[in-house]
Amino acid sequence: MQLHGQNIIAGQSQAGAGSTFNGLNPATSAVLEPAYQEASTEQINAAVEAAAAAFDAYRHKSADERAAFLERIADEILALGDELLQRAHAETALPLEARLMGERGRTMGQLKQFAALVREGSWVEARIDLAQPERAPLPKPDIRRMLIPMGPVAVFAASNFPLAFSVAGGDAASALAAGCPVVLKAHPAHPGTSEIVARAIATAAEATGMPAGVFSLVHGTSHEVGSTLVKHPLIKAVGFTGSLRGGRALFDAAAARPEPIPVYAEMGSINPVFILPGALRERSAALAEGMKNSVTQGVGQFCTCPGLAVGLSDESFTNFSDKLNELMADAPTATMLYPAIAKSFSDGVRKLAHLEGVKTTQAKQTAEFGKTHASPTVFTTDAATFNAHHELSEEVFGPATVVVACDDRAQLESIARNLEGHLTATIHGTPEDLKEYVTLVEILATKAGRLIFNGYPTGVEVCPSMQHGGPYPATTDVRTTSVGTAAIARFARPVAYQGFPQAALPVELRNENARGVWRLVDGAMSQANCGE
C-alpha cells in the first residue's frame, strides 16, 4: 500500500491545507515518509457534515447490517497483514510479536464483541409500560423507551495503543456500534498506521453498503484541529484518551459550546497499590517482582501503570522496597513512543528526584537519547514526605513508581482518603488482611473505577463487566467506561414513544419481540412478546 499522507473525508482522500508533519521512528530517530498534511477547517467541517448527512441512513441500518460492518472492519484489518504491524512498529517502537500482534487481536476482538452486542440487541435497554385504559382517575398511556444513537461523534486517538485505542479502537468501535458516525482525529505519533486502518474502515464501509460519511479521518498536530472538531455544532459527543491537559481542554471547549455535549476523556492516573502486612509476610519478593513487571510493562506506557505502592513500615515492607529498588535498577532501559513523551517522562523524574526525603533509584543501563529511551525509576519515601509534596501523587507517564512507607494503619488510610480519582486501585493481602482493612476497600471504592485484589492493574480485560474509568482526574465522566461492552452506552440516549401504533415503533419496542431482546415489561424482565 502506497501511503498518501492525506485526510480521508467520507471515503475520499484529500490533501490537507496547513502545515505538514512526519511520523518518526523513535528507536532510530529516522523520519518516516510520507509527510502528513494537517486538515483544514473546511475539511473538518466537511467531515462533520458528511457524518451528519450519513447519520440518518446509518442509524437505520439493521442490527445485522451494522454488526456486519464492524466484523468487516476486523477482517480488513487482519487482511492488512504484516504491512500494518511493520508500520506500527516503525512509528511506535512497540515490539512486533510481544505486543502489536496481540494488540491487533484485541482490536479485532473489540470490534467483534461490539458486533455481537449489536446483533443480540438488549443493549438498547427497552422498557415497555402497557396502556391501562381503565385506570382511574386517569387512563395510563402506552409508553415504550429505548436507547437510540446520539449523532456524529468525534474520537481522539491515543498514542499508547496505536491500534486498540486508535483509529479502529474502542472509542470508534463503540460509537459505530451505537449507530453514530465517527470523525476520527488521528494521533500524530502514528499517522501512517492511522491511514492504513482508516483505509480499511473505508473499504469495509463500502463493501457493506454503509454511507461514506460514516467514518472520516483527519490529521493534525495543532490544537485548532481538535478544537474545531469539538466545537462543531453537529458533533454530539467526544471520546478521548490522553493527557489531563488535553482532555480537560476538550472538556472545557465542549462545556462552553452553546449546546454543551458530553466528553468522555480518559486521562490516566497513578493507580495506587496498597500492600497489606499479611501479603508482605507471605511474599514480599514476589510482590516486588510483580510490581516491577507491571510498572515496566510496555515501558510504563499504560493508563493503568501502577505509580504508587503504599504499605506499613516494617521489616517485610522494607524487604519489598529493597527488592523493588534492586529489580528496577536491573531493568532495561527501553524506547518510548515518541520523543515528547520521553522528554515529559525524564522531566517528571527529575522533578521528583530533587525532592528532599525521596530516594531515587534508576536503571543502571544508560538511557540513550537518540533511541528515545526511558530509564525505569523508583522513588522511595515516607508518608510525611508524600503528604507534603502533591507532585508525588501526580502521574509521571512511563516506567516509574513511588513507594511510600506508613507508620500505621491510620496513616495508610489517610493516604487513601486523600487520593484523587484513579482508574484503578489495588490491594494485596490475605483474606485476613481484607477483613481487617474493610475501611480501606470502602475508601478506595470512592476513588477508583476498578478495584483489584491480589493482581496488577495493567492488563485490562475487554468484557461486559470491565470498568475502565474513574472519578476525575482519571476521566471527565465517572459514569462511564471506555473499555468493555458497556462503553456503547456513552453514545446513546433514551427516547420514549407514547401511544404509537405498532407499525410505527422501532422493532425492539413492538409487542412481538422479533429480536428476542431482554425488555422490562410492566416492571418485569422478559424476552417474550407482550401486549395483545
Next chain:
Amino acid sequence: MQLHGQNIIAGQSQAGAGSTFNGLNPATSAVLEPAYQEASTEQINAAVEAAAAAFDAYRHKSADERAAFLERIADEILALGDELLQRAHAETALPLEARLMGERGRTMGQLKQFAALVREGSWVEARIDLAQPERAPLPKPDIRRMLIPMGPVAVFAASNFPLAFSVAGGDAASALAAGCPVVLKAHPAHPGTSEIVARAIATAAEATGMPAGVFSLVHGTSHEVGSTLVKHPLIKAVGFTGSLRGGRALFDAAAARPEPIPVYAEMGSINPVFILPGALRERSAALAEGMKNSVTQGVGQFCTCPGLAVGLSDESFTNFSDKLNELMADAPTATMLYPAIAKSFSDGVRKLAHLEGVKTTQAKQTAEFGKTHASPTVFTTDAATFNAHHELSEEVFGPATVVVACDDRAQLESIARNLEGHLTATIHGTPEDLKEYVTLVEILATKAGRLIFNGYPTGVEVCPSMQHGGPYPATTDVRTTSVGTAAIARFARPVAYQGFPQAALPVELRNENARGVWRLVDGAMSQANCGE
C-alpha cells in the same frame, strides 16, 4: 405545626445569617409568615460536610433499610394532612383538590416506586464475568461490576411542583434511593411548604435510623446560595428543575470546578405539536379543545406545556386554528405561582404580540395584577414569519401557544429540522398520516426525549419507561430522565471488583444471588446463583 423559618442542617434547625424573605399568597398578595432566613456560607458548608459524613453510613444501609426510609417519608408526608396542603395552596394558588391532593399522591407514589426499585435491587446493573484460569495465552480474571452511589447531591427545587419536584420530589427521591445524601435548596416561592416537608424527612430519617446528615434544607433567594452549594468540592452531582438561565448558570459553575460534576438541569421547552392533515379532517374541533386544555392546564406552568402547534395550511387547519383562538379567548384568566413568573409571562407575551405577521388573541376576561393573573394567549402566524423570528420558538412559560400554518410538507419538515431540543414532541394523525410522515417522526426523535402520538405532552406518567429529558436546551444531559425510575441512574457510578473473595464483595455480586437480582453473568441475563 409552628413554622420556624430556619434552615435545617442535618436535622437541626438553624437561624440563617443573611437577609430574610417571606412566602407570598399570589392570589391575594398577602405576605405569609414567618420570614425565612437565607443560609450563610458556613451553614451551606456544614450541610455539605454533614452529607459527606453521612455518606459512608447511608450507602451501607441495606436495601430494605433504605426503602423503609423512603416509604416512611411518604407516610410522614401523608400524616401532615391538611396543614401541608393548605400552606402549599396559600403559597402557590394551585387548586387544593384538583391539583395539590393529586400532587401529594404523586410525590408519595414516586417515593414508593423508588423504594420498590431499591428493594427489588436489579437497578444496580450487576455484571459478572467469571474467571477462566485456564484461558491461553493469559488467564481471565474474575471481574464483577455494579452501580454504587456517587456521593452527596445538591438538589434545587422547582417552583411549579411545590411537592412532586420540590423538597421530597423526584430528584431528592432518586438521589436518596441511589444511596446519596441530599442537600436541598428550597425554592423561595414556597418556603413554608418546603419547611414542612423537610421536617417530615428529618422525622423519617430519625425514625428509620438514618444518619442525620442524609438530608439538609437550605433557604435563599440570592445566586450565592446555589453557587456555593454547586462549587463545594464534596458535592458530586446536581439536580435542578427551572429556567434555562438558572440551569445553565449551575451547569457552567459545575463544569468550571477543579473536579467537574454532572448537572441534571431540566429547563423546559416548547414541546411542539404537529397536527397532520388526516387528523385535522377527522377532528379539528376536538384537537383545538385538547390543545386548549393542555396549554392552560395548571395555568400553563408545566415544563411540558405545548407552546407550538404546526400544520399544513388548509381549510381544516384554519378550522382548528379559529376554534383554538375562540377557546383561548373564552378561557379564564388564572393566578400564576408568584409575581415574577407572571411578569415574565406578560413580558414574553408582549414581545411576541408586537411582531409583524403575528395575530394575537388573549382571553377576554381581564387579568388582575393583584391576583398575579395570566391571560391565556394564542399567537397565529405562518411559517415564513415563524422562521424569521427565533423568539417565536422560545419558551414563554405560562398559558400561551403559537400556531403556525405551513405551505407544504417540506416547510413543515423544515420547521421540525430547525427545532432545538425539547422534552417532548407530539404528532396528531391517522395511521395513514404516520406512514406518510415517517421522516417527520425520525426528525423529531433527534429533537425530543419523548414522542407522543395522538395525545398531549402534559401529564407525565411516573413509570420505568418514562423519558422526561431531551437534547439541550431542554436539559443539560440528554442521556438522563428526571421522571420515572430510570432517574436513579443519574446518581450512581459503576465500580468493578477484580479478583475479590466472596466475603469481600457487595451482596449483589456474590456467587450466591441472595437478593435474586437480574445480573449479566458471562454475557447472559440471569437471576440464578453463579460460579461454584
